[in-house]
Amino acid sequence: MTQTLSSAVHSELIIKKSRFIGCVQPVADRAQAQAVVAQLWQAHPTATHVCWALLAGGQSAAVDDGEPSGTAGRPMLEVLRRQDLEGVLATVVRYYGGIQLGAGGLVRAYTDSVAQALLGAEKVPLTRLREVSCAVPYPQEGLVRRELDLAQARLREVAHSDVVTFTFDMDETHWPALEARLNDATHGRVTWTKP
Structure with a gap:
């Protein structure tokens, strides 16, 4: 059964001095998701990346925001899909710590940031x-x-x-x-x- 989230939930990971601030939250559509991402850039002007993934109303997105292609947005989107979520935005704000993580390390970091946030999320059945x-x-x-x-x-x-x-x-x-x-x-x- 498809589910959504009742409210926003955050996580924070430190991996090789890089700080990953994850968030999963309910959103109605792509426009609302883009507004949230814009607010994150305002709240974190010195962040290196604000990557995001969206599943909402038949609209999906996987944005790497300067990370190597396929290492951030797509893995985050897969976490949402595996959890059978709809109407959900996943964001991860990254502050680079000076140590390269490599493609596999980035995939794990972005996947784990979203997965950690989802552990604390209250899921509710989505009623159409x-x-x-x-x-x-x-x-x-x-x-x-x-x-x-x-x-x-x-x-x-x-x-x-x-x-x-x-x-x-x-x-x-x-x-x-x-x-x-x-x-x-x-x-x-x-x-x-x-x-």
């Missing part, structure tokens, strides 16, 4: 929401409201005109069952406008 709209005759309004409550749908809007129109969000895995129950309970009087 589906937005749905339907219209029913007035006598069916109470029935629809009860079914939405039972399905734990989040009611966004109710409009009253010739019919009652409901707009709501719900866990997409529960959608087929709710659709079938409402079609059956209203004897086909429900009109789906955004299934």
